[in-house]
Amino acid sequence: MALTQADIKRIAHLARIEVNDQEADETITKLTGILGLIEQMQAIDTNDITPMSHSQDAVQRLRPDVVTKTNLREAFQKNAPLLGNGSNEQAIANGLYLVPKVIE
Amino acid sequence: MEWEVVIGLETHTQLQTKTKQFSSASTAFGAEPNTQACEVSTALPGVLPVLNAEAVKCAIKFGLAIDAEIPLRSVFSRKNYFYPDLPKGYQISQFELPVVGKGKVTIQVPAVGKNAAYEKVINITRAHLEEDAGKSVHDLKSVSALHSAGALQDMSGIDLNRAGTPLLEIVTEPDMRSAAEAVAYAKKLHELVQWIGICDGNMQEGSFRCDVNVSVRPKGTEKLGTRREIKNLNSFKFMQQAIEYETRWQIETLEDGGKIQQATVLFNPGTGETKAMRSKEEANDYRYFPDPDLLPLEVTEADKNAVRALMPELPEVMKARFESEYALSSYDASSLTSSRDLADFFIETVSAGSDAKQAANWVMGSISAKLNVEDKPISASPISPIQLSQLLRRISDNIISKNAAKQIFEAMWLDGGELDAIIEAKGLKQESDSGAIEAIIDEVLAANPAMVEEFKAGKEKAFNALVGQAMKASRGKANPAQVNEILKKKLAA
């Protein structure tokens, strides 16, 4: 499975990580080694084996439907990032988090 | 060529829980931005989801209501995509193993023009639990004053109060063949989720949102056409318009030799048109995988039985009971069970002691008419079931006439007041003293010898005219049944 620069860019875009051509080429080299390692799995016959998502064979616990959370907006928004693009203000206004316009 | 439209629906119903799907933050509507966005809703580093028991109960209720398979185990998966109102960068949903499997909903499609009304079974593919996203506020002018950075017209604001609200997504098979069927299904589902108490049905607030998949194919062919998905319809009227427009558009496109591209479209109520959304950058690759933070959800027979014990009588069952127990027509029974509140109103009226047939007539007649005019739900009726029942009992006890009852009803609807006091004040008490009625009839007979002659000559109409005269002479207070009886006796004598 030879990865191409286009593959890396497609994956990086899905993951929302900018990579330039040079980074993509470096990534190909490193990822190819790792994927080679991963390929070892294909030699194993796994027919009829139930996939294992958790090490415990337990079921989901349910939480009573009772409100216990209080408003911690101010505390949480202290961590809001700076707006950027020349502004040194936090990316918040009237309790909303600010992002570049979302276009549908 | 004759075309056939094929429609399937995906409906997002917000479940009526106090807290979110995976955290104990409130789901109340309308709070200040982000004041109900707890650490889990905000997806702070290190936080973890724990499932809401009530949301699971709602899902089981729905499964039981549509007679669906409810598997022992279902699994939560992550649907990965980036969007500012999706704080974790993934939505916790159910993918391969949903909590509710195949089920059925029977819809009543109303008569249109010369097409008669009919019933149809719509197959439900599945229903699964998931969490709602937050909201993007695009018009920040209303929150101006805010930011000296300016350029707010280029920004959207993110409010995560809704993020994590429990949803049950209900998916149908592509079983509907017209906008009318789709709307009938949506209405039926809307009523059902309210009936079983899992969703408040508030479409303005987004509690019940439909995505409609529409495709067309030449009539008589099997292969499904390429579908386009109309997103986020929040009124039945818009749904009808959107499907009709979309169907026409697809047929015209194909007849013009074009091809349908799979797309997500939005309906613009202003223009009445559907339009494809700016296509997302890549084909959706959501990279679903089982959420390692959550274990499989188990629903045992005992769990189902516990929920079953809490289930209200379902509309179909209630309808059948109304027909057999109260001898109501299928139409009446069906109308009365079209909403839980209406049915409850009727049942309370009957259990307060009034005749079922009369109660049905009044609930579907006077009361529904008033509510329609005032655009109010039955819960807003100023006349309570107990008051209505008292009113109906005054009729059956011969204390007031039906006509008087109508007047009293109008007065109570507008100004409230105590029933008997109104009867007294308006002087609407019926004359049931046979001596007094006899005296009135004697006067009428004496004053109208010609009518008496006509009656004796065989003209039935003359009898009704005499009754009318007697009622008039009593200023409407005489008991009509008694007038009839006494008049018959006197004329036969």
Next chain:
Amino acid sequence: MINSSLKSLSTALQAKTISSVELTQEYLNRIHQFNPTINAYITLDEAKTLAQAQAADARIAAGSADALTGIPFAQKDIFCAKGWVTTCGSKMLANFVAPYDADVISQFDAAGAVNLGKTNMDEFAMGSSNETSFFGGVKNPWDFSRVPGGSSGGSAAAVAARLCAAATGTDTGGSIRQPASLCGFTGLKPTYGLVSRYGMIAFASSLDQAGPMAKSAEDCALMMNVMAGFDERDSTSVNHPKEDYSRDLKQSLKGLKIGLPREYFAEGLDTSVAKVIEAAIEQYKKLGAEIIDISLPNTSLSIPVYYVLAPAEASSNLSRYDGVRFGHRAAQYDDLMDMYMKSRAEGFGAEVKRRILIGTYVLSAGYYDAYYLKAQQIRRLIAQDFTDAFKKCDVIMGPAAPSTAFKIGEKTDDPVAMYLQDIYTISTNLAGLPGMSIPAGFVMSEDGKDLPAGLQIIGNYFDEARMLNVAHQYQQVTDWHMKMPVMPEGKQ
């Protein structure tokens, strides 16, 4: 005091021969002296630390002290601690002040322990050498030219250099045990679900587990008494009855069945490390243990399986770092997409990005079955190997890492060589089993330094008390765990 056990520190504190403030100050002094070189801590906040020490002294004075009250611990910077900068070793969270406490932090606070500071780590716990930290590498106290292991490298160096009484770590594929081996101390990764993951910044949720890093098994037992316990905020937290992990320390090992997996002594294991392990096994024989040859046939598959599952989970867990609500946002961007792409490209380091890309790839359309599903199936085979093995033995022993500490920079360009560091530890994470590493001896490096090597002990589910007993008995007849590195003076 710096080489004292937690028990003797506790005794001294409660007898008031030393106050918590004095003890804390002594560690802070050592941190001032050595941390500029070793770089074990990312964040120190002496005011907070000393306030906790004062509160501990008051609690001791009031006679309501617990076993760990007043003892200074280092906390891996993966645990959210309210009011503390919590970075997870990443530029992404360089300015993130946690607004809440992880369960582990709450438990230490409730016990009256003192938080000395937040320790360095590989970025988002992805690494085996601490070299991926945005805050710089950590030096191995035994040889400053070498790595301490990772990802809990800061905690490891702090424990080894006696810059804390003990520390917390997390272990997703060996991040407690491999550094314990490379730095010469005792580290335990408990059964998955025993310690709450609430507030512990996620790397690979189905594998992550927090545990103690300390000088001895006895110290680890005391820490486990504080750290382990059911937490309703973590759906994977096991509702296991509270236990006293030190209850069995003194049990004899007569008749103990030790399984030695053939695969752990095959090609890839450094011969001098193998000798250390063999000597330790001899010691166990003397303690009355019986040695049983076992096989864990799917061991070699644990690395490929891990490098599918862990990056897959991580790629999703790290999606929340989008520059919207907290964390790094690019200084310049054009639109929403550009903001995402740049913020994440700038905020994450190379190894984290690599793993996100692997994870995204193996989950993407068309590859899920061949990679993710296949890996989950083989995960079951690996777990089954252990189930079969534990029918024949009580504990499993082997090396914790294939070699002693390697040179800084030696493996940074070869991710596969780096990943093989965890060949002996990863399969226990996949199975969810507890594992520990204890100091078992030293190997002379080519440049003439004594480097520690660890013996790994793997137990059955919830068998921590027995493992601690097995380790403690060995530590009663050996003194490897008491050895301290002789460090250059450092800054005075």
